[in-house]
C-alpha cells in the first residue's frame with residue numbers, strides 16, 4: 045500500500061504557489077475537532093505548555109492554544125500563510141531574520157507568545173527553539189513527501205522534551221484512488237517511525253469522508269489520532 049505514493053514529490057515552491065493562488069482547501073476556519081476532543085490527553089493537567097506546530101499553515105488552533113495560556117512555535121515555508129495568520133487573528137507581529145538560520149524569518153507576537161519560523165522544516169532543529177512539551181501534528185506528517193518520513197520522525201523525536209505529548213493526526217484511504225497530498229500513512233508505519241523510543245497509542249479513529257475527498261475520487265477516509273509519548277528511561 046505504501047509504494048503507490050512512494051515517489052510522489054511536492055516541491056516547496058508548489059506549496060508556496062498554492063498559497064499564492066489561494067488553493068488552501070486544507071485550511072479549516074474552525075478549531076480542529078480532534079484537537080478539541082483530545083486537548084486533555086495532550087495537555088495532561090499542565091499549564092503554559094510549549095506547543096510545536098510543524099508545517100503550521102495559518103491554523104487557528106495556534107491562537108486557541110495561546111488564548112488558553114500556552115506558547116506556540118510553528119514552522120511554515122509560506123510567508124503569505126504566516127502574515128495571513130496574524131492579520132486574520134488581529135494580532136500585531138514583529139519580524140526578524142535569524143543569523144543562525146540563513147534565509148529564515150521569525151515572525152512573533154510576544155503578547156500571545158506565538159513564534160512562527162518561515163523556513164523549510166528540515167532546516168529547523170532544537171538548537172533554534174529548544175524542545176517542546178507538546179506537538180500538534182495535523183496536515184504535517186501527511187503532507188511531507190513520503191520519502192522524507194524517516195528524516196521527519198528523527199527531527200520530531202529530537203524536538204520532543206522528556207515530558208512531551210505528541211498528538212498526531214493521520215489519514216487512511218486507498219492510495220490507488222488518490223496520489224496525495226495529503227498522503228496515506230498506515231498505523232503500522234506510525235509504529236515503525238516512533239515505536240522504538242516512544243509509546244504509541246491510537247486515541248481515536250473516525251470516518252472523515254467529506255465531499256472534498258469524494259471529489260478526489262475517494263470512497264472512504266479514516267482519520268486516526270495517535271498519542272505518542274517518550275518511553276521512560278532508567
Ligand SMILES: C[S@@+](CC[C@H](N)C(=O)[O-])C[C@H]1O[C@@H](n2cnc3c(N)ncnc32)[C@H](O)[C@@H]1O
Nearest residue numbers: 059070099100101103120121164165182183187
Ligand atoms: C497540508 S498544509 C497543513 C497546514 C496546517 N497544519 C493546517 O492544519 O492547516 C501543509 C503546510 O505545510 C507547508 N509546508 C510544506 N512543506 C514544508 C516544509 N518542508 N517546510 C515548511 N513548511 C512546509 C505548506 O506551505 C502548507 O502550508
